[in-house]
Amino acid sequence: MIGGMSVEKAESSFTKGVRFTGKFGFTPLGLAMLFVLAIFPLVLQDEVITRLLISALMLGALAMAFDFTAGFININNFGYAAFWGVGAYTSALLAVKLGVSPWLGMLAGGILAGLLGLGLGFLTLRLAGIFASCMTWFVALAMFAVTANWVELTRGTSGLSVPPLFNTTGNIEYFYTILIMTVLTYVGLKVIIKSHIGTAFRAIGQDLQAAQASGINVTKYKIMNFTISCAIAGVLGGFYAHFVGIITPTVMNTSHTVEVMVLSFVGGRGTIWGGLIAGLVMIPGMEYLKGLMELRLLIYGVLMITVMIFFPSGLAGLYYKVVQFIRKNATLTKFKK
Numbered sequence: 001m002i003g004g005m006s007v008e009k010a011e012s013s014f015t016k017g018v019r020f021t022g023k024f025g026f027t028p029l030g031l032a033m034l035f036v037l038a039i040f041p042l043v044l045q046d047e048v049i050t051r052l053l054i055s056a057l058m059l060g061a062l063a064m065a066f067d068f069t070a071g072f073i074n075i076n077n078f079g080y081a082a083f084w085g086v087g088a089y090t091s092a093l094l095a096v097k098l099g100v101s102p103w104l105g106m107l108a109g110g111i112l113a114g115l116l117g118l119g120l121g122f123l124t125l126r127l128a129g130i131f132a133s134c135m136t137w138f139v140a141l142a143m144f145a146v147t148a149n150w151v152e153l154t155r156g157t158s159g160l161s162v163p164p165l166f167n168t169t170g171n172i173e174y175f176y177t178i179l180i181m182t183v184l185t186y187v188g189l190k191v192i193i194k195s196h197i198g199t200a201f202r203a204i205g206q207d208l209q210a211a212q213a214s215g216i217n218v219t220k221y222k223i224m225n226f227t228i229s230c231a232i233a234g235v236l237g238g239f240y241a242h243f244v245g246i247i248t249p250t251v252m253n254t255s256h257t258v259e260v261m262v263l264s265f266v267g268g269r270g271t272i273w274g275g276l277i278a279g280l281v282m283i284p285g286m287e288y289l290k291g292l293m294e295l296r297l298l299i300y301g302v303l304m305i306t307v308m309i310f311f312p313s314g315l316a317g318l319y320y321k322v323v324q325f326i327r328k329n330a331t332l333t334k335f336k337k
Contacts, residue, residue: 030273034183037280041175050171054178054243056283058236061182063263063275065232068189070261071270072201073225074208075125076133079140080260083113083230085252087237089147089154092162092247102165106238113234114227121223140252148249157248165242174243181239182276185232189272192228201225205270255296259286262300266307268316277315 026034041050062084070076077083087109094100094108124135147154154160166173192198200221203211212218241247260275263282267274286296307314 038176038179041172047171050175052284052287053280054171054175055287056279057175057178057182057276058240058243059259059263059283060276060279061178061185061236062233062260063267063279064182064185064189064272065229065236066260067264067267067269067272067275068193068232069225069229070264071272072193072198072205073222074205075222075226076261077226077229078133078137078254078257079143080136080229080233081254081256082140082143082252083117083233084237084240084256085147085247085249086113086116086143087234088241088247088251089160089237090234091238092160092241093153095163095242096160102163102238102242106235106242109238110231110235113237114231117230118223118227120230121226125222125226126219137254140254140257144249144252147252154249159246159248161246162241162244164245165239178239178243181236185236186273186276193272197221197224258300262304265304266314268314271314271316274314274316281315 037053041053044050062080066077066080087106090109090112091102091105094105095102100108120136120139124132124139127135148156150156151158165177193201200211200216203214203216204218204221208218237251240251263278264275266282267276267278311318313320
């Protein structure tokens with residue numbers, strides 16, 4: 001009897017734990033994967049693979065923030081890399097010119113990128129989806145031109161040397177920093193999506209006219225969503241600057257936006273976590289494609305079109321189908337018994 005009560009208490013505690021972590025978007029499988037990912041560099045102890053994981057987490061986090069806008073309010077921010085670049089240059093310049101701590105610089109980069117997103121949102125998000133998306137791209141091109149030509153400040157194509165976050169030649173500290181940033185990004189976005197604000201985002205994405213008719217201030221929620229997404233890109237851009245040690249205007253190149261967009265679409269739109277999984281799966285392959293120059297963009301485009309045609313729900317949709325199939329078979333087996 002006592003043993004039975006102990007088992008019941010253990011099951012009750014486990015259920016409560018699952019419900020608690022579920023509030024922040026984590027399933028038991030997700031927590032297990034996070035644990036494996038966290039210990040992976042310690043077990044493997046390979047600097048090259050650790051750097052690949054850092055890139056995967058960083059681009060995966062960007063893909064999650066991109067999906068926050070593309071997957072929920074149907075705005076594809078074609079200029080997303082520019083906000084990443086704004087964060088990178090803000091943190092770098094504050095550190096180089098004023099001696100500001102890189103940690104504060106990263107925060108400042110997020111704030112400035114968010115403010116730029118807020119301003120751009122006021123100007124463009126009253127437009128229909130595709131026109132707003134194109135406007136973000138035009139603004140990004142202008143920001144790229146300013147960064148490339150303001151040589152006195154940014155050093156242009158010569159590159160701006162940036163102090164590191166850590167006084168070490170290893171990558172393990174950067175790995176755990178970006179891992180924490182990625183988890184915080186995921187949890188923050190999931191909390192928003194599960195709130196009444198997220199309900200408004202979903203309504204806008206599903207049917208704009210119906211959302212307006214129901215009394216939702218569409219422009220307000222679009223701008224809010226867009227600002228949050230851009231701010232996250234800015235913080236991640238600050239991390240990138242101090243991680244690589246030197247930045248050039250190419251940080252704002254459209255090719256980076258394409259990379260993030262592909263991860264978001266392949267992962268599964270409107271899922272948040274899909275972009276991160278796609279990043280962890282695809283980034284190692286993308287690294288090998290870097291030598292193909294512009295042909296790389298063609299490969300990304302073909303991949304994205306293929307996924308949209310044959311797997312419109314992406315990796316997340318495939319996962320849900322597998323889970324549904326397993327549950328269905330388990331139910332049938334139980335019924336037969």
